[in-house]
Amino acid sequence: MKNKQVTIKDLARKLRLSVSTVSRALRNLPDINEDTRRKVLELAAGLNYEPNYIAQSLINKQTRIVGVIVPLIATHFFSNALSGMNEVANEHGYHLMFCQSNENAQQEAEGIRQLVSCRIDGLLISVSKQTQDAAPFLKLQQKGIPFMFFDRDLRHVTASRVIVDQYKSAFKAVEHMIRQGRRNIVHMAGPKGLSVSDERLRGYEDAMKKYGIPYTSKHIVHCEKFQLNALEALKKLLKLKPDGIFAINDPSGVIAINYLKQTAYRVPEDIAIVGFNGDPVAEVVDPALSTVVQPGYEVGREALKMLIRHIEQKPPATEKKVLEGKLVIRGSSKMC
Amino acid sequence: MKNKQVTIKDLARKLRLSVSTVSRALRNLPDINEDTRRKVLELAAGLNYEPNYIAQSLINKQTRIVGVIVPLIATHFFSNALSGMNEVANEHGYHLMFCQSNENAQQEAEGIRQLVSCRIDGLLISVSKQTQDAAPFLKLQQKGIPFMFFDRDLRHVTASRVIVDQYKSAFKAVEHMIRQGRRNIVHMAGPKGLSVSDERLRGYEDAMKKYGIPYTSKHIVHCEKFQLNALEALKKLLKLKPDGIFAINDPSGVIAINYLKQTAYRVPEDIAIVGFNGDPVAEVVDPALSTVVQPGYEVGREALKMLIRHIEQKPPATEKKVLEGKLVIRGSSKMC
DNA sequence: CTGTTAGCGCTTTCAA
DNA sequence: TTGAAAGCGCTAACAG
Numbered sequence: 001m002k003n004k005q006v007t008i009k010d011l012a013r014k015l016r017l018s019v020s021t022v023s024r025a026l027r028n029l030p031d032i033n034e035d036t037r038r039k040v041l042e043l044a045a046g047l048n049y050e051p052n053y054i055a056q057s058l059i060n061k062q063t064r065i066v067g068v069i070v071p072l073i074a075t076h077f078f079s080n081a082l083s084g085m086n087e088v089a090n091e092h093g094y095h096l097m098f099c100q101s102n103e104n105a106q107q108e109a110e111g112i113r114q115l116v117s118c119r120i121d122g123l124l125i126s127v128s129k130q131t132q133d134a135a136p137f138l139k140l141q142q143k144g145i146p147f148m149f150f151d152r153d154l155r156h157v158t159a160s161r162v163i164v165d166q167y168k169s170a171f172k173a174v175e176h177m178i179r180q181g182r183r184n185i186v187h188m189a190g191p192k193g194l195s196v197s198d199e200r201l202r203g204y205e206d207a208m209k210k211y212g213i214p215y216t217s218k219h220i221v222h223c224e225k226f227q228l229n230a231l232e233a234l235k236k237l238l239k240l241k242p243d244g245i246f247a248i249n250d251p252s253g254v255i256a257i258n259y260l261k262q263t264a265y266r267v268p269e270d271i272a273i274v275g276f277n278g279d280p281v282a283e284v285v286d287p288a289l290s291t292v293v294q295p296g297y298e299v300g301r302e303a304l305k306m307l308i309r310h311i312e313q314k315p316p317a318t319e320k321k322v323l324e325g326k327l328v329i330r331g332s333s334k335m336c
Numbered sequence: 337m338k339n340k341q342v343t344i345k346d347l348a349r350k351l352r353l354s355v356s357t358v359s360r361a362l363r364n365l366p367d368i369n370e371d372t373r374r375k376v377l378e379l380a381a382g383l384n385y386e387p388n389y390i391a392q393s394l395i396n397k398q399t400r401i402v403g404v405i406v407p408l409i410a411t412h413f414f415s416n417a418l419s420g421m422n423e424v425a426n427e428h429g430y431h432l433m434f435c436q437s438n439e440n441a442q443q444e445a446e447g448i449r450q451l452v453s454c455r456i457d458g459l460l461i462s463v464s465k466q467t468q469d470a471a472p473f474l475k476l477q478q479k480g481i482p483f484m485f486f487d488r489d490l491r492h493v494t495a496s497r498v499i500v501d502q503y504k505s506a507f508k509a510v511e512h513m514i515r516q517g518r519r520n521i522v523h524m525a526g527p528k529g530l531s532v533s534d535e536r537l538r539g540y541e542d543a544m545k546k547y548g549i550p551y552t553s554k555h556i557v558h559c560e561k562f563q564l565n566a567l568e569a570l571k572k573l574l575k576l577k578p579d580g581i582f583a584i585n586d587p588s589g590v591i592a593i594n595y596l597k598q599t600a601y602r603v604p605e606d607i608a609i610v611g612f613n614g615d616p617v618a619e620v621v622d623p624a625l626s627t628v629v630q631p632g633y634e635v636g637r638e639a640l641k642m643l644i645r646h647i648e649q650k651p652p653a654t655e656k657k658v659l660e661g662k663l664v665i666r667g668s669s670k671m672c
Numbered sequence: 673c674t675g676t677t678a679g680c681g682c683t684t685t686c687a688a
Numbered sequence: 689t690t691g692a693a694a695g696c697g698c699t700a701a702c703a704g
Binding site for chain 2: 004005048050051052053054055057058063065068072073074075076079080082083086090095096097098099100107110113114115116117118119139142143144145251254258279280281284285286
């Protein structure tokens with residue numbers, strides 16, 4: 001029931017040729033009779049022969065499989081990144097093996113092990129918010145398996161990465177509110193220690209400093225579970241009577257907008273809100289949420305392109321590609 | 337630079353054992369000295385040995401890789417389905433090889449070929465809206481590769497499938513509007529020939545018939561590109577002065593809501609709107625969009641569970657699992 | 673131009 | 689309890 005797949009040997013037998021001749025014909029190598037080749041190709045097509053990449057891999061020592069690990073796939077940013085990777089994979093004849101860490105460092109480490117056992121040629125990873133331990137990555141390095149970070153990285157690990165400039169994007173977002181006259185801006189921050197939230201926080205702080213706007217540690221409340229904790233964070237922050245909110249992501253921004261509707265605050269008149277990501281919800285909420293649109297698709301494309309370079313040309317020094325987020329101003333922060 | 341990976345042979349050499357002994361030790365087979373096993377396991381751990389699944393596959397004739405093809409990954413439903421599959425894959429020691437067809441039948445066929453060459457143990461597919469040709473699936477069958485449809489299927493292909501009852505869901509959605517007193521309900525339909533849009537259309541029609549509400553072919557406008565054509569479809573339909581709109585999906589429903597704001601129509605007073613899917617945007621738009629929430633995560637889980645049964649226990653007759661969508665009534669259709 | 677041989681990393685008889 | 693040999697499907701020298 002299992003072994004239905006046609007092999008090169010089957011072709012050879014039926015054609016009374018040797019397997020090596022068939023192999024060469026199939027791969028369009030030179031030194032072969034045009035007539036033989038034709039016959040082989042015909043039979044192969046007729047029998048629906050499909051080369052066994054698995055067997056080839058064993059010899060070539062490359063599978064043309066790339067592993068991808070994301071914290072959560074059901075997300076605008078990551079699903080778009082995967083979509084971009086899919087495109088590049090098609091262009092270059094690679095395959096994507098996918099794995100979700102669920103924001104859990106252990107699952108992530110196990111995912112890496114599994115992918116290694118599948119002999120992936122390289123790995124693209126956006127780390128979970130828990131991830132601290134560099135060990136899994138060091139192992140990858142000593143095994144000579146190229147890998148790189150995209151979006152969320154581990155700062156202390158030397159590796160290439162493709163990221164969106166979180167710092168600058170956050171800075172722009174906050175600066176925009178300041179320029180609109182906001183002076184008491186708070187930040188619904190993300191999990192501590194996660195590269196992207198740290199950078200967004202830094203952008204917030206530097207923008208405040210640059211414009212000489214005072215803020216305290218109370219102006220920043222971390223949502224360790226992102227939007228799951230957004231409401232409580234928001235309520236704490238409202239005690240400061242803010243006139244601007246910089247939210248760690250769009251779902252949190254949306255939560256803020258909707259909660260404020262139940263209060264006396266008006267958005268944007270009393271409080272401006274800016275989110276982050278470019279999720280579809282941001283366009284749809286009322287008022288529409290200003291946000292930094294991250295080029296997820298491009299991040300995916302660039303990350304895989306870079307990884308493939310590393311795989312195929314071996315040792316280019318570690319690279320770092322930084323893409324730009326685009327501040328899109330909408331009703332939630334614009335005084336018209 | 338490449339061959340850094342430790343093999344069973346390396347272990348054998350260092351331990352002055354034969355490869356077969358090492359192999360047995362690693363797999364915890366009986367008939368082996370406890371002491372030898374311990375030594376092997378220790379060295380393996382020390383050297384970060386990882387079994388080569390590729391090599392194993394060649395022998396076992398199974399890779400524990402499952403292929404997944406979706407039309408578009410950056411979608412609430414499909415990314416959730418993938419997430420569910422990921423969970424089941426982890427539970428059962430399988431790996432997911434991912435591929436996006438971009439709603440294109442050719443890319444889909446090529447994806448299938450590629451996955452076959454990777455010797456996947458089975459395939460989970462939600463077909464593109466273009467897909468008509470059963471040939472790729474017939475080939476799969478004659479090769480003895482189990483596959484099944486999830487969500488979008490090809491009616492004339494005999495295979496197992498896991499779907500959400502589109503007909504019933506659509507029926508409930510339209511019935512709900514009728515019960516609210518709507519009598520001139522139109523349908524922003526999906527691409528013709530696509531299983532899910534056909535079924536939703538059928539649900540619309542049957543609900544109208546059941547309640548004896550007349551409708552014409554003008555009440556139905558197909559959006560061949562889903563929400564990309566939604567606005568033109570909507571404008572056509574508005575000529576009929578409808579009091580209810582059943583939209584093929586939530587993005588289309590959102591487009592309708594937002595467009596109607598620029599007109600004299602009020603939602604839901606003049607026109608009720610119900611969408612389909614359960615996308616996050618539906619909750620956020622104002623008024624919130626009633627919709628049928630589809631259990632994407634569950635569909636993914638059930639589909640992979642069923643496929644694994646088919647892979648491991650071989651020939652269970654074709655199965656069909658039908659999950660239920662849940663009508664969630666919100667402001668866009670509720671007269672309070 | 674074609675066939676023979678060896679081998680990729682691992683498992684599986686079959687002997688020892 | 690261990691080892692030797694063969695083979696999975698394919699490629700890569702090397703002869704002929």
